[in-house]
Amino acid sequence: MPELPEVETVRDGLDRLVVGAVVRDVEVFRDYSVRRHEGGPAGFADQLRGRRLVAAARRGKYLWLPLAEPVGTGAAEDATLLAHLGMSGQLLVRDPAVVGDWSHPHLRVRLHLDGAPSGARYLDFVDQRTFGHLSVTDLVPTPDGAPGGRGSELAAVPEPVAHIGRDLLDPAFDATAAVAAIRRRRTGIKRALLDQTLLSGVGNIYADEALWRARLHFARATDRLRPIEVRRVLDAATQVMTEALAQGGTSFDDLYVNVNGESGYFARGLAVYGREGEPCPRCGTPARRDVFTNRSSFTCPVCQPRPRSGRW
DNA sequence: TTCCGCACCTGCCGGC
């Protein structure tokens, strides 16, 4: 599933392979994939045709490509192509001269490109489970005046991204403020980690891994955790996502690949996620799976003892 | 205001 390291891997690929390209044409094969674009599929295509992709930026799991006119190649304008990969979305950079008449059963949107630095002609949005989406949206200023996200120098973010917090790999991320915000909540620590308004980019996989590294059970109440414990789990999340990024992200199957269609290798680096019954790498106790907020959570019952009065 | 549960969506897999 694409979480922060996977989305950052895709962003880096787009930065190298398609930034500078002009969108010659747009094909929307599945209207639902542009459901968040206010003008519908036709408006989505109209707003992209003839525009130049001037950067590849990211905050948390949101990815965007600021747009400019093709002539007068100045700074980005006030609009951007915004993407969220959801559970299974992929952005694939394709050159038909290399891959032939490539298609995919889950191809939802295709951008035809001219002038990409890689020579690629297609930017394909492939999405099996269709939780992902694309839109063209306005850029709005960041409240703190710092760049909106990794890969962009603009102090602006897409309007739908304005409400989410900065992510742990963002140089402008304020860990002290995040610790305080989490402790003000009256919920479980995993719920807080997954709340994208507090901090962005952490999903189910890395939340479980960070909690295991920090030796905290997912149901520990945020308002009863000491600041140092919250800080410990944030540091662990930063560490595990940095390691995953170095290995191209986590791939369990072909639902996550980079822009070239290649898998990441971090799945083998996971300590507990998806390893029910397998020995904890620290103490050897079989990992446990619980259903928490309608999804699986994996813990070591010894390293991460369940609290007497936790918040499920 | 804050927190929580659920719907959205598709394909795979196991059970019958």
Add this chain to the structure above:
DNA sequence: TGCCGGCAGGTGCGGA
């Protein structure tokens, strides 16, 4: 062999 239900899970909305 075919059908059906469960499961995967990020996000946003509505209800408590």
